[in-house]
Amino acid sequence: MKKLTWGQVTVLIVTTIPMIAVGGFGGWGTYTNIVSEFGRAATAAGAVAAGEGVTLVLALVMIVLTMFGQSSPTVVRAGLWLAPLAASTIGVTVADTLTERIVYALTPLGMCGAAEGIGLLARRIVVYSTNVDIEAQRRNAAILRRIAYHRARAERHPWKWVRHMSALVAWRLMGRLGHSDATLGSALTDVQNIRIVDGANTALAAMFDSAPELPAATPRHGVAPPSATPKAPRATATEKTATPPATEATPPDGGAPGPPVPCYEPGTPQYVVRELWLRLNHQPIQSAITAALDGAGLASSEQQARKIRAQVRRENPALPGPRAA
Structure with a gap:
């Protein structure tokens, strides 16, 4: 699970504070408008609760469900659109003139927009931390x-x-299909990047491979040495048995050694990526590599994941390719 940095937390706090302020001013404006028309504070509070308050409650429900890894029901998603409309309808109904209708209809949008904005930010935080978008x-x-x-x-x-x-x-x-799905977009980007790199590799190989190809080497056959003329043994020395010449050992068919497999130290980013690759039995995407590096306690980023994956693929050509779409 990813953790927010201090900079991200600061930006979220600075962004959320104006949303809360705008929502508070919107609810206060609606409350003031209803009081001026009816003259009763309880009626105004009920109107604010029925419009902006319902939107705030539905946004909080969506936040809690998203944190629990569950999708929001249809009633909650529809309420986030209908509650602001109900609040604006109340303002239009109680207004006396055209100008008041326009102002009263737009005033509830402040609190409704703040509630939906805070709910969307909370959902995106959960998606960033878990890499799982339940709604998508x-x-x-x-x-x-x-x-x-x-x-x-x-x-x-x-x-x-x-x-x-x-x-x-x-x-x-x-x-x-796949609209607003960040995971699918990342996977498709990885596949496209792999194809671009393979195409560039083929083009560069065709450009720089201008030397003529050498003919295939023919295997050498052992030549039998000429037979030596036997000499008469001396009377004082024992006869020595001539040893036959050693013939060249022919390598067995298919015994050509493959490319050497590099040995990575356990705990290094290359070791983690290769183990993930072998476990998935296909080329992992950048998000999976980032999660694996983060789980191993190593520095993780999209650029570093792409760089390490390219290095492991270059040094281990026998690894399987990307998963078929």
Whole structure:
């Protein structure tokens, strides 16, 4: 899990304080407008609670559900859009003139916008810390279910016009798949970067490989030495047995040694990346490498993850390639 730095925490605090101030002024403005029309503080407080207060409650519910790793129900997501509309409707209804209607309709947007902005910031903090976007996964899962249904109906429904409409709906849903999914975007970027690097490598090899290719070497055969003329042994010396000449050992077929595998020290970034690579059985994406380095207590960043992965791929050509899409 990633941790926020002091700089990020400071920026979040500085950003949240104006949101809280804007929300407070928006609620106070709505309260003042209702009091001026009805003259009752309880009625004004109830109107503020029914509009801006509901939006704040729904935003807090979404924050808590996101922290627990759960997606927000449809009622919560719809309420974040309908509650500001209800608050503006109350202001338009109690106003007397056109000018007052415009002012009263825009005043609740201050607190409603602040509540939704704080909820969105909290959700993004959770996504940054856990690398899991629950809302994006929920949307993608819902789209995939609808695509599967319409594809099945486009192939097997007895009515021709229904099959045609389902095919069109399925194609339209495919265009929305993966929208606002940071994980999918990072994975697609990694695949595209790998293809660009491979293409550049091929182009450079074709440009600089201008030397003529040498013919293949022919294997050498052992030449039998000429037979020596036997000499008569001396009477005082024992006869020595001539040892046959040693022939050259022919290497067995397929015995050519492969490229050497580098040995990384345990605990180094290269060792962590290669172990992750072997465990996944495909080339890991940058987010997975960053999480593995962070789990090993090493410095992690997108640039460093890309650099270490390129080094490990260059020094270990036998590792598997990226996972097929």
